[in-house]
Amino acid sequence: MKKQYISKEDLAKACTLDLFTYFKHYYPDELVKKSRNVYVTKMHDSLNIKTNGLWYWWSHGIGGRSAFKYLRDVEGMDWQVAASYLLRLMDEIPVPEVKHIEPKRKFVLPKKNQNENTIKEYLVNQRYINEDLVESCIMKNLIYEDQKTHAIVFVGYDVNYYPKFACMRSTDSKWKKDCLGSDKRYSFSIHNEKSTNLHVFESAIDLLSFITILKMKGEKIWNQNYLSIDGATGLGADINDGNIPVALDYFLRNNEIRNIYLHLDNDEAGKNTTTKIKHVLKKKYKIYDRTPKHGKDVNDELIQYIQKEKEIKKWN
Template identity: 25%
Template sequence: MSKEEIQKASDVHILDYLNSKGESVMKQGKYYRHADHDSLIINENGKWYWNSRSEGGHGSISFARSFYDLSFQDAVRDVNGLSIVRDYTRDVNKEEAKVFQYPSQYEVATQKNIRQYLVNERMIDKRLVDSLIKNDFVVEDKLKNCVFKWKNSEGEIIGADRQGTVKMDTKRGYFKQILANSKEDGGFRVDVGTPNKIALFESPIDAISYYELKKPENIRLQSMSGLKDQTATTAIKELIRECHQRDQSLEIVILAVDNDQAGKTFTERWRDLLKNTEHHKPELKDWNLDLQKRKKEKVMKKEREIEMER
């Protein structure tokens, strides 16, 4: 292990390392919190601390050793072996670095990889995927990622989710990332008709899958990219304001997050806060798994019918 190799790995910002590994982090003030381990805090200066384990350190190498249980040498190799996307820099504290700028230069004209992933692997209807691409909600980037654009009511891009389409050897299986400096209380959203209802989801793919399963009308499908109270609050307030401008009122808030303990806790908290809520719970863990199950059952039923005709 040469000094040059160690220095190269040391120069990689921990947030860039996390994003390149497909680990999702959420910005909270001057700090970042790991989406799956909320006691794991990362500072903009590169320091990190995992409260539940009473462990901490500085930089990508120490983090890789602790989080992935690697030796020092393997941690250096892991950091250096990635195609690091340098969305974060050493001057993250500069104000201009905090302004979201959508990296349109990374977009490609093809949709081959995202179509294959969304239609064949996630089993989302091809016509729905075509519509999302046509209306510039979903694009493919140079790294074959599926990019879900966050747009506000004026159509401005205020953030984005990146979803990998190629399997990775990580706990998550696929690369996942929220683009640096995305609006903290923003998220991917799609309006169906003239919305007087809003449904909250944990991911863009869950929102799309729910739509295909339920075919709701006059609704805003809002992803929070996790379970973010701030995003839920802003999204509900914005739709209330838009409804008032049309001399309407917000009819219902649909809580449609994952069917797990975290989703249950989120749902119970928001049902206590709001009166006009409905809880739509997926049968399996999330809406996309429900969609895949339905599609597979249809295929099996058709195969049985063909077999019986023979």
């Protein structure tokens, strides 16, 4: 194909076409379904393409999102040839515009209190979460204190760091709830895009408890992914129906994860969810069951760990 001048604007337009849409819209016969949200091609069976457009060529260790990068890095096209080719396709057979449905209830974060004294006291002194970790989460706007109830607000963000989810946890009772309009796909998480490890928890407090344990052991805490799935119910009774928590499903579709560590509660709901996730995802990921051996959940595990450490210091 003859090279032609490509302006910055045209190059930017060519790069907007993701690889899944490229194959689905222009060459559907090349796609081979591998799992629920992953496809390969007839030519490259180690080229995984997710339905969100992300792709990774495992045999060569390269990946991306755009069809332009695929044509250049996998098919070996010159960048000008690849860009002009995509522009011609997009002009001749435009990709239908996807209409996004707005949520029925507008999501609005609860008003923030002037300080975080109540939640600091609760998390550090009652839940034994590391104080520096709490301060860090406050600075990153991951948690804050609700002005009206003084409950903890745990916030979840989209890829542009725009809040899409929030759940509240009382500091003086068992009361807890999701805020109206919250999108569970963006449940509370701490993200490291360079890591292929994901630790999964039922609650945000369990997530912070596990990081506290790692910190107490002197391990690095910011080099992995941590996700709260906001509970362990609603998956359906049939283990073969393919349903997994929506937050986990969304995180896996949008990140390159290889190892999943399940730290769900040591009760019937938690164990059933662990079994379900392992069954559905066992062919795609290495999955490790890290159900707490002592206590109901990871926070119980943290408290017992701290008590044990105090006993050791007492006798030394």
